[in-house]
Amino acid sequence: MLKKNIITAFTLLLLCLPAIFPLFKGGFYSMYDDMQVVRVWEMDKCLRDGQIPCRWVPDLGLGYGYPLYIYYAPLPYYIMEGIHLLGISLINSVKAGFILSVIFSALFFYLFSRRFFKQYVSFATTALYIYAPMRAAGIYVRGAMGESWGLVVVPLIFWALENYLAKKSKISGIILSLSLSIFFITHNLTVLIVLPIFLIWVVLRLKFYKVRSQALIDLFQYSLLGVGLSSFFLIPLIYERNLVHVETLTAGYFGYLQHFLSVSQLFVFTHWGYGPSVIGAGDDAFLGIGPIHTLAVITGLMVLIVKVNKRKLNLALFLFGMMGFLGYAFMSHSKSIFIWQNLSFLEFLQFPWRFLMMPIFISSFFAGFALNQSKGKFLIFSSLATIFIILIFYSRMFKPKDWFFINDSEKLSGENLKRQLTASIYDYLPKSASRAPDDVAPEGLIPLTGEINLKSSIKGSNWFKYDLIVESGMAELALPAYSFPVWKISANDTDIPYTNSGTLGLPKFDLTKGHYVVYASLNNSFPRTAGDMVSIVSLVSMFLIIINNILYNNVQENPALQAGGELNSDKSSSLGKPPSLTRGRTS
Numbered sequence: 001m002l003k004k005n006i007i008t009a010f011t012l013l014l015l016c017l018p019a020i021f022p023l024f025k026g027g028f029y030s031m032y033d034d035m036q037v038v039r040v041w042e043m044d045k046c047l048r049d050g051q052i053p054c055r056w057v058p059d060l061g062l063g064y065g066y067p068l069y070i071y072y073a074p075l076p077y078y079i080m081e082g083i084h085l086l087g088i089s090l091i092n093s094v095k096a097g098f099i100l101s102v103i104f105s106a107l108f109f110y111l112f113s114r115r116f117f118k119q120y121v122s123f124a125t126t127a128l129y130i131y132a133p134m135r136a137a138g139i140y141v142r143g144a145m146g147e148s149w150g151l152v153v154v155p156l157i158f159w160a161l162e163n164y165l166a167k168k169s170k171i172s173g174i175i176l177s178l179s180l181s182i183f184f185i186t187h188n189l190t191v192l193i194v195l196p197i198f199l200i201w202v203v204l205r206l207k208f209y210k211v212r213s214q215a216l217i218d219l220f221q222y223s224l225l226g227v228g229l230s231s232f233f234l235i236p237l238i239y240e241r242n243l244v245h246v247e248t249l250t251a252g253y254f255g256y257l258q259h260f261l262s263v264s265q266l267f268v269f270t271h272w273g274y275g276p277s278v279i280g281a282g283d284d285a286f287l288g289i290g291p292i293h294t295l296a297v298i299t300g301l302m303v304l305i306v307k308v309n310k311r312k313l314n315l316a317l318f319l320f321g322m323m324g325f326l327g328y329a330f331m332s333h334s335k336s337i338f339i340w341q342n343l344s345f346l347e348f349l350q351f352p353w354r355f356l357m358m359p360i361f362i363s364s365f366f367a368g369f370a371l372n373q374s375k376g377k378f379l380i381f382s383s384l385a386t387i388f389i390i391l392i393f394y395s396r397m398f399k400p401k402d403w404f405f406i407n408d409s410e411k412l413s414g415e416n417l418k419r420q421l422t423a424s425i426y427d428y429l430p431k432s433a434s435r436a437p438d439d440v441a442p443e444g445l446i447p448l449t450g451e452i453n454l455k456s457s458i459k460g461s462n463w464f465k466y467d468l469i470v471e472s473g474m475a476e477l478a479l480p481a482y483s484f485p486v487w488k489i490s491a492n493d494t495d496i497p498y499t500n501s502g503t504l505g506l507p508k509f510d511l512t513k514g515h516y517v518v519y520a521s522l523n524n525s526f527p528r529t530a531g532d533m534v535s536i537v538s539l540v541s542m543f544l545i546i547i548n549n550i551l552y553n554n555v556q557e558n559p560a561l562q563a564g565g566e567l568n569s570d571k572s573s574s575l576g577k578p579p580s581l582t583r584g585r586t587s
Contacts, residue, residue, distance in 0.1 A: 008110075008119075009107075011123065012103070012106045012107060012110055012123075012126065013103065015106060015123065015126065015127055015130065015387070016102050016103050016106050016130060018391060018395040018398060019102050019130055019131060019135075019136075019395065019398045020098070020099045020102050020103070020398075021398075022140075022398065022399045022400060023095040023098055023099050024095075024099075025403065026405060027091070027403055027404050027405040027406055028091045028094075028095070028403075028404055028406050028411065029140070029400035029401070029402060029403050029404065030400065030401060030402055030404070031140075031141065031142060031143025031400075032141065032142045032143060032276060033142055033143040033144055033145075034143060034419075034420065034423070035420060035423055035424065036080075036094045036097070036143060036145050037090050037091055037094050037408075037411050037412070037420070038059075038060070038412065038417070038420040038421070039057075039068070039072075039077055040077055040080045040081055040084060040090050040093055040094060041059075041090055041412060042054075042057035042058065042059060042060060042068070042461075043057075043069070043074070043077045043078065043080075043081045044081055044084055044085075044090070045057070045058060045059075045461045046069075046461045046462075047081060047085075049460050049461035049462075051460075051461045051462050053069070053074065053232050053233070053532070054069045054074065054077075054078075054461075055067055055068075055069050055070045055236070055462075055528065056068075056069075056070075056461065056462040056484075056522050057069065057461070058459065058460070058461050058462065059421060060421055060424075060425075061421070061425055061429065061436070061437070061482070062421050062422055062425065062436070062437045062439065062440050062441060063421065063440045063441030063480065064437055064441045064480060064481055064482050064504070064506075065462075065481050065482065066244070066428050066429060066430060066482060066484075067240075067243075067244065067428060067430070067484060068428055070233075070236045070237060070240060070428075070528075071188075071237060071241070071244065071428050072146075072188075072428070073146060073185050073186055073187050073188050073233065074185060074233065075149070075182060075185045075186045076097055076101075076145050076146060076148075076149045076186065076187075077145075079097060079100065080093045080094060080096065080097040081093070083096045083097070089407065089408050090408045090411070090412070091406070091407065091408055091411060094145070097145055097148075097149075098139050098145070098148055101139075101145075101148040101149050101151065101152055102130060102135070102139075102148075104152045104156075105129065105130060105135075105151050105152045105155065106126050106129070106130050108152060108155040108156040108159050109125070109126050109129045109130075109155040109159075109361075109364070109365075110122050110123070110126045111155070111159045111163075112155045112158050112159035112162065112365070113125045113126060113365065113368055115159070115162045115163075115166070116365075116368060116369075116372070117368040117369075117371070117372045118372060118379060120371075120379060120380050120383035120384070121368050121371040121372045121379065121383050122368070123383060123387065124367070124368070124371055124382075124383040124384075124386040124387050125364050125365060125367055125368040125371070126364075127386065127387045127390050127391070128292070128293060128296060128363070128364035128367055128386070128390055129151075129155070129360065129361065129364035129365075131390045131391065131394040131395060131398070132151075132290070132293065132360040132364070132394075133272070133286040133287075133288070133290050133394060133397055134286070134287065134288075134353075134356055134357065134360060135148070135151060135360075136272075136286070136394070136397035136398045137285055137286055137287060137397075138151075139398070140274075140397070140398060140399060140400045140401075141274050141285060141401070146186070146187035146188075146189070146190075147187060147189075147190070147354070147357070149186045149187055150186060150187035150189070150190030150194075150357060151357060151360075152186070153179075153182055153183045153186045153187070153190060153194075154190070154194055154357065154358075154361050155361065156179050156182065156183065157179050157180060157183050157194075157198060158198070158201065159179075160172075160175050160176045160178075160179035160180070161176060161201070161202060161205060162205070163175060163176070164176040164219065164222070165205055165206075165209045165211065165219075166209075168215055168218070169549075170545055170546075170548070170549040171546075171549060173218060173219075173221075173222040173545075174222070174225075174542055174545060174546060176219075176222050176223070176226065177222045177223070177225040177226040177229060177542060178226070178229070178542075179226070180223060180226025180227065180229075180230075181226045181227075181229035181230040183226075184226070184227065184230035184233070184234055185230045185233045185234075188237075189348070189349055189354060190357070192345075192346075192348075192349065193328075193349070193354060193355055193357060193358060194357070194358060197324050197328075197358060200320065200324075201320065204316050204317075204320060206219075207316075208316075225538055225541060225542060228534050228535065228537065228538030228541075229535055229538045229539060229542070230535070231530075231531045231534035231535045231538065232528075232531045232532050232534070232535040233531065234531065235527050235528075235530055235531030235534065236525070236527045236528045236531050238527075239527035240485075240525065240527055240528075242431075243430060243431060243484065243485065244428045244429060244430055244431060245426060245428070245429045245430075245431060245433075246348070246427075246428075248426035248427060248429075249348060249350065249427060250347045250348060250350065254350045255347075255350075256340060256346070256347055256349065256350060256351065256352055257337075258277075258278070258279045259277045259279075259350070259351045259352055259353060260332065260333055260334040260336075260337075260352050260353075261283075261287060261288055261332050261333060261352070261353050262333070263333065265283070265287065265288045266288045266289055266329055266332060266333065266356075267288065267289055267290075267291065267294045267329075268290075268291050268294070269286065269288050269290070270286070270290065270291065270393075271284075271286065272285075272286050272396070272397050273285050273286070274401040277351055277353070286397065287351075287353045287356075288332075288353065288356065289329065289356055289359050289360065289363065290394075292389065292390060292393060292394070293359070293360060293363035293364065293367075294363065296363045296364065296366065296367035296370075297321065297325050297359070297362060297363035297366045297367065299367065299370040300321065300363075300365075300366030300367050300368065300369040300370045301318055301321055301322055301366060301369075302370070303369045303370045303373055304317055304318040304321070304366075304369055305318050317369075321362055321365075321366045324358060324359070324362045325358075325359045325362045325363060325366075328355045328356065328358040328359050328362075329355075329356065329359050331352060331355040332352045332353045332355050332356055333352075336352070340352070367386070371383055371386065418440070421440070425437075429482070430482040430483065430484045430505065431505075432482055432483035432484065432500050432505025433482050433483075433503065433504045433505040434503045434505070435503050435504070437504055441480040441481075442480050443457060443459075443480075444457035444466060444480070445457070445464075445466050445468065445477045445478070445479070445480070445518070446477065446478040446479070446480055446506065447475060447476070447477055448475075448476040448477065448478055448501065448508065449474070449475060449476040450470065450471075450472040450473070450474055450475030450476060450477075451470075451471045451472040451475065452468050452469065452470050452471060452472075452475050452477070453468060453469040453471055454466060454467075454468045455467040455468060455469065462521060462522040463519070463520060463521035463522070464479060464480075464481070464518075464519070464520045464521075465517070465518070465519050465520075466516075466517070466518040466519075467516075467517055468515075468516055468518065469514070469515050469516075470511045470512065470513050470514055470515075470516065471513065472513065473512065473513050474510060474511070474512055474513070475510070475511050476501075476508060476509075476510055477508070477509060477510075477511060477518075478501045478502075478506040478507060478508045478509075479506055479507045479520055480506070481506065481507070481520075481522075482504065482505055482506065483498075483500045483505045483506060483507045484522065485525045486522070486523045486524070486525050487507050487520060487521070487522055487523075488520065488521055488522075488523050489507065489509055489518065489519070489520040490518070490519050490520075491509075491511060491516045491517070491518050492516055492517055493517075496509050496510075496511075497509065507520070
């Protein structure tokens, strides 16, 4: 089994190689969201400073900082920071983030596909998922780290559900909890897009497995545990969503009305380019589903519909695939504008073609139903032919337009740094500020009135410490940071009140003549503290479940079916397949 798993893992890596090979080159490349390096840099400052979880970043917003990781899903940046802490440069850590997103996408999609199909078929469906043009655009054109990892968590949660329903063990329940937690903290927009159809899939699979009440209760508890593990992010995100400006996220270029796709762009468009998404059908970019995936889902659905009379499950799968594929594609077309207008929260998706991550997933998966009908050598031939075709047509897209031999110090200094600090300057700007700053924040305290002698100044990730002498009778001073709940300011270990100052909303306080050590720190609000506590309790609960499972050797647990042993296990794979698809299965 170990040897087979190693061979399978090597095959998956080999399958991924054309998609990630350009990223092993030294230096970096241009992308539209050229904020990835600086975001990891800020995360690094947080963790080295003991701000865990990281919420306030000190340098963005032209050095005034803002609460980026309260609102911006942090998991990909924790992963890249973990790589950086191993001694890898920031630039290479970002490239590693993209590389791992492809590898884990392949792994989890393969595991999910293996629940339904033969091994060669699963390799073919995985190739379809890896080499979707929107992934190439996400990595090599747009630099969309969150979306790249969003394509990881979609197959992850679908596989984790199948894994749990097949085994109904404590370990598989914990895997489901962890998967859901990862899902919630990886990419906000992926959650918004995927959660509705995932819940429909849950209902279909519960019906297929004929889950009884106790198992249903267990499923709910493990799902709740997953939400609890991610509460450190979810609770502040929900309860503090009104503390920052978000109107710029949907204004101008980011308004969804400019980014609908035509029918030809959705299904038959094959032009590859490095341009942005623009109004109309003139995009110099491949943002649609493409003809190969469209043909794949049509073929798979045809196989299912032929078998509808034999298996009711096939009808459910057919309807799920057809409605999911066409429904999500419809949301990317201008005819769906009435839905966008009535569901105002959809505007935060910005680009309607983001919905196409689900048609890509569905088409890659449903292609397996067609390929799985073959037998023997013809099955191997058809699967390999599918892989060959997808590589011939789409692997050429997985490369950047240009490349720059640049290192961390060059990327994070001078005009390069200033450009990154000013990019997206209005995103998540605290509402205490009515405008963004015009220039970089001062190094130390800002004297509004009076005279001071600033002897020393230290800036942390979310705190400041100053040693100063107020030389005038009174001085009004302001921190070089936006006011946000909850700044705490003390002078000589005595808490002092503050108010918001000016159009930037800086915390302002008064000091009389004398020598002071001023310390200011951004403390947790109640939602942040509550979220942290819920996550800690959930984490402890998870470990207690694991320990209990180890100590008492739960009789329901079958070690042969654990995640590490199912890459090639026919027994585990057949548990999740519709009965009509399990006959005659060979490796």
